[in-house]
Amino acid sequence: MGATTATAAEGCTMSNLADDAARTDLLNRLRRAEGQLRGIQRMIEEGQPCLDIASQMAAVRKALDSTYVRMTVCFMQQELQSRLGMGEGKDGALDALLEDVQTLLGKVR
């Protein structure tokens, strides 16, 4: 319980992502989105049809949304472990649950 209290005290600002793999995953997603965004600028410069540009813009939006969800799920996983002391559970039960949560959040946004 001592750890929980300490976390609550420093919990005024929300914590960052400590896991390197999670951060790398987010960075890769954002880099891809940045590339897509440059592609759209090229399409506008080249005078491509509005409908094609619209499709690409929708794709970037989707990529950003799934990055957002991914960040939230990574955060959830990290905080379940650090604030509530949850480990992997049996047979990766926590990972499986979080994967379901990610799917659910992916539908709504």
Next chain:
Amino acid sequence: MGATTATAAEGCTMSNLADDAARTDLLNRLRRAEGQLRGIQRMIEEGQPCLDIASQMAAVRKALDSTYVRMTVCFMQQELQSRLGMGEGKDGALDALLEDVQTLLGKVR
């Protein structure tokens, strides 16, 4: 009416944006969004709090959405003129209408 028929014939693919000012506006918006996206990558690399990153991601999403709406309204304006032969109308009545449409579309997305 001849012009309308010609437009309909080539209308299998949706047309592009012909207006340079409109394209420049879209390009500027996308460049700003690209800069914001790079800023988010920096924030992740520096280990900023998830909440701050989330705010910035929401801002990029909003910027992309308003770019999308802007493109749609520019397209609408152009096609009203080219397909239906509408001009500026009296006292910029068309511009005023399209501004209202842009506001409405901005609310829903």
